[in-house]
Amino acid sequence: MNSTSFGSDNSGTQVGINHGPITQNYFSSDRKGTPEQNTDNEILESLAFPQMLDRRDNIEPCHTNTCKWILDLEEYQSWRSQAHGLLWIKGKPGAGKSTLMVFLHDKLQISQDDRLGIRLNFFFTARGTEIQRTPLGMLRSLLNQIFNRDPTIRSQIRETYDRRCKQFGYGKRQWEWPQVMLEELLTSAILESANRQHVVVFVDALDEAGATSAQQLAGYFHRLVDRAEKKKLCIQVCISCRHYPIIENGQAIEIKVEDHNQEDIATYIQDKLTKTEAKDSTRQKMREMLVHQLTQQANGVFQWVHIIIPLIE
Structure with a gap:
């Protein structure tokens, strides 16, 4: 993905645009732990942002005895049975796509299926701050989650982080994670993690990233699933969005919410x-x-x- 491919029609955001400086100390004197533990904490803080969980946390749980229909759909069962694949959940505005995404994410979270190793999620919202509706926010959030949950993928991210600190100087940092770098790190982390366990990624309201960004992110996830197929890795992606803008689905499975709710x-x-x-x-x-x-x-x-x-x- 090139440096302009993530631009959002809604926000005008492009690669490299900052969302406020990161100013944590590389090794904070008030933290107790090994240098590696302190560095890991610094990395998590540098990737996180205050509104990272807001949209997900403010979606009301589904009403009693609703949303269960999707578990019996042939399309959903087909996606779940695959080692790798992309599922599109499409629907009209207000059809309940976000509620359905929370239901599916939580359903997998409490599943007894041992192959479900890590679940990552990001919920776009056009009504939030700029970073909540841009690919930069998604990349930072997903990388934060997988870095936190899978210690085996941390070495490459640590090396990249340390190299950036050396380039800009230690102490209080004034640099941002470049978006292209985040994309590469996230791809590598997911593929590496999938060597040992199943990885499932949920992305809600992709259309709220803007038409251009939605198209580019769709391509990004298609390429990720294609690489998983070639490497015989267990990576599944579930994306929800409106019917417009029209996004090429490729070989993905599609479910239309209003046809079943x-x-x-x-x-x-x-x-x-x-x-x-x-x-x-x-x-x-x-x-x-x-x-x-x-x-x-x-x-x-x-x-x-x-x-x-x-x-x-």
Whole structure:
């Protein structure tokens, strides 16, 4: 990926643009530990940013007895059965893609399947700060996670970090991680980690990175999966996005959320309306008709139901 390929239509961000200086000490005097442990902590801090977890942490969990439909889909089971592959979860705005991504990530997290070694995730948001909607934020977050969870991949990142510190001088650093360097380090780290365990990457709301960046990141993940296939490594990628901008899927598997979430929407409406007691069979029948009508009007958009239900409860 070249130095301009990550540019975002939304933000105008390009490779090399800074998002504030990193000013931690290389070896902080107030930390106890070996020099290597201190360096590792410095690296984690240099990759992290304050809003890194905000979007993921603010997504409400799925409503009771919803989202489970995806586990039985042939497309999902096909992706899960592959050692390597890319799954696209597409849908209208407000269809519940982010909630579904959290459900899948958490489902794998509590799975007893031993082959699931490391799960990485990043949730784009166009409403957040610049770094929350640009590839730079995604790369820093994913590299932070894999560096923290797999000690065996740290040596190359340590060497790169130390080389940068020597170039710019120790003490308080004023340099940024270049985006191209982060891309190369993340690719190497994922491939190296996959030599020993299964790696699954979740990226939510790719479209919110902007059309150009979304296209380029799609290409990045396709190439990553292709390399995994050639090396016979276990790397799976799951990406959610809207239907537009149109992103080339290649050989990836695709699931359209609004084609499958009607029952979930009906369940949500039914549960909300049952808070109002139906005193006789006539009112019960009217409520059933209302559930059906609202489900049809929602047309696969969960967010519409969230807005409408409080108005009629």
